[in-house]
Amino acid sequence: xxxxxxxxxxxxxxxxxxxxxxxxxxxxxxxxxxxxxxxxxxxxxxxxxxxxxxxxxxxxxxxxxxxxxxxxxxxxxxxxxxxxxxxxxxxxxxxxxxxxxxxxxxxxxxxxxxxxxxxxxxxxxxxxxxxxxxxxxxxxxxxxxxxxxxxxxxxxxxxxxxxxxxxxxxxxxxxxxxxxxxxxxxxxxxxxxxxxxxxxxxxxxxxxxxxxxxxxxxxxxxxxxxxxxxxxxxxxxxxxxxxxxxxxxxxxxxxxxxxxxxxxxxxxxxxxxxxxxxxxxxxxxxxxxxxxxxxxxxxxxxxxxxxxxxxxxxxxxxxxxx
Numbered sequence: 001x002x003x004x005x006x007x008x009x010x011x012x013x014x015x016x017x018x019x020x021x022x023x024x025x026x027x028x029x030x031x032x033x034x035x036x037x038x039x040x041x042x043x044x045x046x047x048x049x050x051x052x053x054x055x056x057x058x059x060x061x062x063x064x065x066x067x068x069x070x071x072x073x074x075x076x077x078x079x080x081x082x083x084x085x086x087x088x089x090x091x092x093x094x095x096x097x098x099x100x101x102x103x104x105x106x107x108x109x110x111x112x113x114x115x116x117x118x119x120x121x122x123x124x125x126x127x128x129x130x131x132x133x134x135x136x137x138x139x140x141x142x143x144x145x146x147x148x149x150x151x152x153x154x155x156x157x158x159x160x161x162x163x164x165x166x167x168x169x170x171x172x173x174x175x176x177x178x179x180x181x182x183x184x185x186x187x188x189x190x191x192x193x194x195x196x197x198x199x200x201x202x203x204x205x206x207x208x209x210x211x212x213x214x215x216x217x218x219x220x221x222x223x224x225x226x227x228x229x230x231x232x233x234x235x236x237x238x239x240x241x242x243x244x245x246x247x248x249x250x251x252x253x254x255x256x257x258x259x260x261x262x263x264x265x266x267x268x269x270x271x272x273x274x275x276x277x278x279x280x281x282x283x284x285x286x287x288x289x290x291x292x293x294x295x296x297x298x299x300x301x302x303x304x305x306x307x308x309x310x311x312x313x314x315x316x317x318x319x320x321x322x
Contacts, residue, residue: 001151003241006193008155009162009186012059016159019091020055021047023160025167028272035287038297040171042164045276045305049083049111051232052160052183052303053147057084059156060145061092069094074142076100076129078231079108080304081147086117088145097142099132105231105308124225148182149239158186164299165194173292174299175283178202178211178253179233181242183303188249198299199251201292203282205230205261210237212253215246229258229311232279232304256285264288265312266319268302277307278315 023043032038044052061073069092075085076099089096096117100109101124113119122132136142146153160183161174174191178184181202188200204211208226214237222237238246256264264281267288268274276284283300292298 003245004151004155004186004189006189008151009158009190009193012055012152012155013159013162015059015062016055016156019058020159022163023047025164026272026274030271037292037295039287040164040168040297040299041272042160042299042301043274044160045274045280045302049080049087050304050306051080051084051280052157052301053080053084054087055159056153056156056182056186057081057088057145058091060150060152061085061088063152064143068143071141071143072097073145074099074133074136075145075147076133077147078104078234079112080232080306082112082117082119083108083115083306085145086112086115090116097136099129099136101129105306105311107308108306111306148180148235149241151241153182154186154189154242154245156186157183158190160301161187161190161299162194164301165190165198168299169195171195171198171297171299172295173199173201174301175201175203175286175292176301177233177279177282177303178204179279180235181211181238181246183301184250185242185245187301188245192249200249201286202246202250202253203286204233204253204255205282206255206257208233209255211246212255214238214243215250215253218247228261228278230261230278230282232277233282254286254291256282256289256291260285260289262315263319265307265315267321269316270321274302275305275307275312276302277304278311280304
């Protein structure tokens with residue numbers, strides 16, 4: 001299967017029209033004054049299943065054959081892709097089995113099961129999610145819906161940035177969270193086609209900086225069991241397809257501290273009145289850390305809002321905003 005391009009992102013947008021939410025773009029004059037720039041937040045925390053992942057999952061499942069869907073879908077995920085595949089399966093009236101780490105956020109597991117999927121938990125210290133999925137596929141001919149390393153997934157995720165760029169002209173930069181790279185590479189394709197002058201910058205936690213290392217070295221790097229509160233980006237490495245697209249279309253990468261992530265989650269709630277998960281707060285954390293000085297108009301992809309109640313309350317209580 002050939003790598004996706006801008007036309008694939010456009011095709012995915014047509015496929016998702018009327019199915020995925022066209023999420024709002026919000027601004028804050030208070031935050032703009034604090035940062036000295038105009039910031040535009042693309043609120044994928046308000047997407048179906050509470051995250052951008054629905055876009056890629058639906059775009060991929062929609063292009064399966066009827067026979068492939070009838071076999072039942074299988075996916076592996078810490079939560080957001082799990083929910084996305086579960087909902088896509090329900091919409092296409094097929095079964096879904098989700099391989100999920102035993103320590104995944106409870107809110108994400110509950111939502112996945114609520115959409116009708118069967119969850120198979122595993123111990124990530126003992127085996128990998130790919131190993132578990134392979135064993136299940138050997139028992140039954142499930143159709144795999146991968147979380148990021150697939151052209152249809154990448155194209156679907158890119159529709160989030162396409163909408164932002166269509167609504168918000170002349171952006172200088174676009175900040176995008178990065179885990180496996182599906183969102184970042186898809187957004188880079190969208191920007192390349194819709195606003196070629198916009199610099200696309202990926203953001204990772206400092207304790208999960210495999211993509212930054214890969215980007216700098218030109219060689220795919222891995223970090224086993226990344227240490228970060230941002231559970232949505234705890235992937236050990238970029239996918240091979242996203243890595244190739246990131247090298248071609250992404251302009252820069254940066255990292256943010258755990259403290260900055262927590263502050264961003266709290267500020268989003270207390271100032272912007274948004275609930276976002278730590279992974280979704282990476283772009284805002286980069287802005288608060290001073291990573292984008294000199295830019296005038298910046299887009300921020302808020303990737304999701306599925307955060308455990310206990311984690312959210314702890315982060316809010318730990319931050320004293322003046």
